[in-house]
Amino acid sequence: MPQSPLMTSSPSPLALVPFVSVEHMMKIVNTIGLQQVIRDIAGYIEADFKRWHSFDKRERVAAHSTEGVIELMPTSDGETYGFKYVNGHPANMARGFQTVTAFGLLARVETGYPILLSEMTLLTALRTAATSALAAKYLAPKGAKTMAMIGNGAQCEFQALAFAEILGIKKVRLFDIDHKATEKARYNLSMRGLEVIACPSAGEAIAGAEIITTCTADKQYATILSDNMVGCGVHINAIGGDCPGKTEIHKDILHRSSIFVEYTAQTRIEGEIQQLDAAHPVTELWQVFTGEAEGRASVDQITLFDSVGFATEDFSALRYLYDQLERTGHYTELDLLADPDDPRDLFGMLHRASNSPFYQGKITA
Ligand code: NAD
Numbered sequence: 001m002p003q004s005p006l007m008t009s010s011p012s013p014l015a016l017v018p019f020v021s022v023e024h025m026m027k028i029v030n031t032i033g034l035q036q037v038i039r040d041i042a043g044y045i046e047a048d049f050k051r052w053h054s055f056d057k058r059e060r061v062a063a064h065s066t067e068g069v070i071e072l073m074p075t076s077d078g079e080t081y082g083f084k085y086v087n088g089h090p091a092n093m094a095r096g097f098q099t100v101t102a103f104g105l106l107a108r109v110e111t112g113y114p115i116l117l118s119e120m121t122l123l124t125a126l127r128t129a130a131t132s133a134l135a136a137k138y139l140a141p142k143g144a145k146t147m148a149m150i151g152n153g154a155q156c157e158f159q160a161l162a163f164a165e166i167l168g169i170k171k172v173r174l175f176d177i178d179h180k181a182t183e184k185a186r187y188n189l190s191m192r193g194l195e196v197i198a199c200p201s202a203g204e205a206i207a208g209a210e211i212i213t214t215c216t217a218d219k220q221y222a223t224i225l226s227d228n229m230v231g232c233g234v235h236i237n238a239i240g241g242d243c244p245g246k247t248e249i250h251k252d253i254l255h256r257s258s259i260f261v262e263y264t265a266q267t268r269i270e271g272e273i274q275q276l277d278a279a280h281p282v283t284e285l286w287q288v289f290t291g292e293a294e295g296r297a298s299v300d301q302i303t304l305f306d307s308v309g310f311a312t313e314d315f316s317a318l319r320y321l322y323d324q325l326e327r328t329g330h331y332t333e334l335d336l337l338a339d340p341d342d343p344r345d346l347f348g349m350l351h352r353a354s355n356s357p358f359y360q361g362k363i364t365a
């Protein structure tokens with residue numbers, strides 16, 4: 001067979017891409033410890049927010065349907081590029097599917113070659129909880145010990161444990177319209193040493209709580225918290241309103257609150273503040289983390305983190321995960337890149353393979 005003029009040396013090893021499956025992720029989290037992982041991810045997220053201006057930032061790219069949304073969340077710090085694919089389908093639960101699932105990727109900007117592919121359903125729950133607790137570290141009343149969790153679905157336990165780890169929360173008051181969800185969360189959280197109280201209504205759940213997390217899933221302008229329910233001095237961690245037409249907090253509460261956001265341009269489209277005038281003042285978290293803006297300024301202030309989830313948080317979580325690969329060994333390698341011996345001879349690589357029984361599928365490795 002004539003040799004391709006581009007073919008020079010012997011084959012180089014395949015460029016393999018580390019892949020973290022759901023099984024690997026569970027092993028990594030259980031090896032390191034769930035609350036330690038949340039604390040560590042919060043550290044990476046905080047460090048990346050503090051270098052906010054290094055990042056390429058844009059609103060996420062959303063494909064809406066009547067059932068939900070599919071989104072791509074890209075960012076880059078100039079050296080590393082990352083994106084997450086994530087969906088939000090509140091009606092999925094009734095079909096026995098999850099509301100939120102995700103996967104993501106990191107790549108080297110210099111070559112464009114991917115360096116990590118990972119499941120991100122678990123990682124999203126971890127990073128969302130880490131971001132919430134991190135924001136609350138700057139915004140919640142000092143010494144807060146009790147938190148209300150309204151919406152006891154997939155995110156619930158991660159949220160509660162993040163607040164226990166980072167803020168020292170001891171007591172969690174639960175409410176969900178589906179008592180089975182509350183019972184599941186009560187069982188899971190009781191095993192982790194928290195005092196857990198199942199409440200019959202949202203109003204009762206927030207009684208005495210210094211921190212209120214709303215974490216429900218419904219594709220509508222819902223009112224999980226109405227104005228008369230919320231007293232002064234609390235911190236509201238609003239994570240469920242994260243899509244156009246999907247909010248949880250009554251507009252009047254927003255007017256009484258100091259509002260903190262991740263990336264204003266995206267939150268104006270997706271967050272609670274979609275209910276407000278586009279000029280309504282908000283503070284971005286990076287400003288608080290760097291000391292450029294004040295967090296909680298008084299005991300009477302209502303602080304509200306209007307969380308929608310931003311691409312840099314996923315980037316930080318993937319960066320953390322990448323740093324754990326060697327230490328834990330919990331990953332496999334994917335043959336994701338063609339990487340021919342001669343970069344221009346992609347066809348030759350395929351052609352040579354056509355003569356091999358292995359690549360004809362006649363024998364297996
Ligand atoms: P999930 O479907 O597993 O749980 C949602 C729970 O909310 C369900 O148990 C449901 O019964 C309950 N619920 C619905 N309406 C309610 C109401 N009126 N009062 C009380 N409970 C009610 O969803 P999940 O994965 O836990 O996600 C929760 C929400 O958080 C979703 O809207 C999701 O899009 C959002 N989310 C936000 C971020 C972020 O970064 N901000 C990240 C992940 C998920």
